[in-house]
Structures are given as structure tokens and as C-alpha cells.
Amino acid sequence: MPDIVRITSDELVVEVSSLGAEMQSLQTTDGRDWLWNGDAAFWTGRSPILFPIVGKAPDNHIAVDGASYEMGQHGFARRAEWVLADASTTACRFELESTDATRKIYPFDFLLSLTHSLDGGKLVVTAEVENPDSCPMPFGLGFHPAFLWPLPGAEGKPHTIALDNGAEPLLTRLEDGLVTRDKLPSPFSKGELTLAHELFEADAMIFAEGAGEGLTYAAEGGPSLKFAFDNLPTLALWQKLGAPFLCVEPWHGTAAEAGGSAEMAKRPYTKILPAGEKARFAFSVEVIG
Template sequence: MSTPVRISNEFLTIEVSSLGAEMQSLADNNGRSYLWNGDAAFWTGRSPILFPIVGRAPEDHLVIDGQSYPMGQHGFARRSEFVLAAATETTTRHELATSGATSAVYPFDFLLAVEHRIEGRSVTVSAEVTNRGDKPMPFGLGFHSAFVWPLPDAEDRPHGVTLDNGAEPPLTRLDGGLVKPGTLPSPFRAGHLVLDHAMFDADAMIFPQGAGSGLRYGVEGGPQLRFQFENLPNLALWSKPGAPFLCVEPWHGTAAEIGGSKELADRPYTTLLASGATARFAFTVEIPETE
């Protein structure tokens, strides 16, 4: 694996690996780290890109046009080597194109381009998917970034998530990695959720609809990360019980539903991209100013 590419400005520095086009670190100019470090004692991921599915498929097999293909949880992009297509002081662009290995499990001609961009005190991670084939292409796309919990300078203070839209979106849970039918009452109250590690004893909290396009994570009246989402209607929050990170996961697509269709095109919130078309997905995280 190649050495991660480092980009920076006067406020922030990030590193991005060619493996998965995954951000490896995010720190401010005072050395405070905001991204999870991938400690294998809890979880080796840091900020993986999920493609061509989000979540699991039944028995880890996708059905595409009636034919079954093996597909691990969250797809293959996170374990694939990307090509560094461009880089400046403040941007990187990594690309993953169709290969023999991808065609064996996902029979479409695609280009996945992931860009990391620093602007001011914000980092934007975008993914553009292009259908280079001659037939419609179904896929899911998601981000799975883990941020430290507690945040720097916020130790021993309650952390929470506050939705910009003030909503109370219904909660969905997983069973064996698949979405359970039905919904549960929202843990949000007037858009605010006080985080507790016990919330993740039953795996991720998934909000398929209603969470909106922005949120804040952190301490009321203290350090907070501000997020904005583009073309990402689904939200998940995840941690391992007791782990010092929180994954903020905006998605376009979810795991397959228990008892639902096994066809990729029928999965919830699947994008069906026309031949020659490109779809863009992105999130921006703003790092608080510190003294």
C-alpha cells in the first residue's frame, strides 16, 4: 500500500490512503485529532467509502438481474486500491474503475471518483459514480466516518447529536446485519439525542428517513463538529459499546430488508443510474475553532 497523501491549509491537515480512498487522520493546526485512529482493539476502520452496497446482503450474496454474486458487507470499494488521479496542496482525487475482479462480483462498467478537499476549517469528502456501461446501473453509496468520542477538550462531558431540522426520525434496527421490518420510536427529542454507549448494544441506530441534511455532534455549549450532507437521505450512528468513537454515517442506500427482495435494484434507496450518467454524493464536516 502506498504512503498516504497529506493535504493541509493553515487550519487543518488530513491524510488519505489509496486503499479504499480512506481518510486516515484529521487534525487541526494545534495538533488536536478528530478522526478515529483505527485501533484494532475496537475497529480498524477510520472513514471507509461504501460501494456498491451499504450494509449486508442476505447470505452475503447480491442478486442482479436474477443472477447471484458474492458481496461482503458494505461492498468492495473499501478494500480496493484506488489510483491517485490528482492532488494539490488542499485536494486529492482517487479513482476506482471496473476491473476483472470487480466484474466478477458486480457486472457493470463504472468509475468511482473520491475527492477530499480542505476549505477553511472544513473538509468535504465527495464521491462521484459514473455509469460507463450501456445499461442502467444499480448501487448504494455511503460514508462511514468515525470521530473521536469524546472530542478534544470535551472529556467527561455529555456528548450528543442535534439534527438541524429539529426532527424526531423513526429508528430502525438490524438483525444479522439486515434491516428489521417496521420502525421503533425515535430516540431524538426535538432533534436532540444524548449519546450513551448502551445505545449501541444492539448495533447501529439507523434512521432511513427524516434526519435531514445536517447535524451537529459534540457538547452543548462546547466543542462540536458540524456536518452537511449532499444527496444522502439516510443516516446511521454506530459505535462499539465502550469504544471511544462515534461513526456518523450518511448513506444513499441501506442494508437489505429481512424478508425483502434479494435483487440489488430493489434494496431500499438504491440509485439506478442511467447509461453515461454521473451521480454525486458528499458530506462536509466543519472543525471548531480552538485557541
């Protein structure tokens, strides 16, 4: 059985599993839940980390310098057992290292760490990727947290996404799990989108660029979640159709392009990490109300 680590602040309580280093719950100290509970009737995920790819690969295979490797959707980190490297009352860090098994499907050495830390009513989730190998390493990294929709105490109220930058980013859709090259009109108006279940009839809404570095997910006259993103240029919003959750997903990378290459280095927004270097990615969410 996976180990569960609990961290607390004066306002929040968070539980994180060693399986996938995945957050299992996010509660305010008054007992309200904010994170999706993983009900298998809809979706067993809660807050998986996506590595070394975001989304799907053509025929579930990636290519590295022409060699083909089988790779499932969103990569393998979310289903791996991580090692607890450090923990305190308010923070915990899990690590995942390359193994003989991972090198058979992703031919690189790596060290991936994921830290959850609390400061009052704010949770910060930070991923660091290190390349100890002797060659550049291509990868994608994404966060996939699912929050309740409706938010606690906001049943029957309209819910919105408001971008900090007030932009109207163009929409990208998926075709058999791969991103299309077509750019569709933005569903945002002056940075604001009123959520409706029918928006997800065609799967996730992906905003490859232009959504900015922060947003607020809010119920009208009710509570809200304030997000900030660091080194995560792509935003996706997703709901399993009809399910009572909304995924707010900041990514560095996307699924491969429909009709495009399986090469890792040619996937949209792939990060190429030089030998011996590290890269950092983070999001924060603050509970308000």
C-alpha cells in the first residue's frame, strides 16, 4: 500500500501519496474539501503529475533519434512509486529516479522531485527535473489537479475562470487524443469564461499560449481558488463530461500533433534540458472564502 503523508498549516490540510507523489486531499481546517475525491465512477485521478510526456503519443509510442518506445498517455510518473526524500509539518518532497525499467521506455537518466508546501491558505506544488545524463533530455511536464465543481457551498451558482491577463487565448482541441493544428476562436471574453458542462463535449479545452501566469476559479458570490503558474506556458481545462470536478492544468508541453511526428523533440512545447542542468516548474493555489 502507498504511504500517505499529511502536511498542515493554520488554514489547510493536505495529504500526498507515495504513489505518483499525487495529492489525495486538500481541505480547509473547517473540514471543507476542495480537491476531487477520485471516485472511479468518473475518474480515479486526483492530481497526477505528467512526465515525461503530457497527453498522448501517436499509437502510444514516442521516438528518440528514430528509435521507438512504447509510452502511455501522460507518461509513467503518475503510476510509479516515489521515495519520500524530506518532510516537515508544512512540506513534503518525493523523488523519482530513472531505473533500468524506465530506461527501456524512456532512454534517459533523470531525477524528478515534487514538493508540496503550505503557507497559510496557499499550497505551492513544485517540480524539479534534473538531467544527470551526458546528452540533452527532451521531456514534457504537466500538473493535472482536479477541483470540485461546484465549489464547497456554491451549488447552483455560476462558476467562472478569470485570467489575470484579461486575454482571449485561442482554443486548441484534441483529435483522437492528439492536438490539432487548427486554432479556434477563444471562449474567453475579456479574460472571463463562464463554465458549462457542454464546453467539454469535445474533450479538454487547451490554450497552448496566451493564458498567462495566473487565474481565478470562482463561484458567483461564493468561494474561489486563486492560481499562479511558473514556467508553465500552456493551460488546459478538462472535465470528465458530467462529473462534479474541473481540472485546471498548467503544462510545459502538450500531446503530440495529429498527423505530426512521434519524435520527443518535435512535440509541441517540449523542454530540451542540457546535460547536467535542472529545470523548475510550479503552481500555487490559494483558497479564498
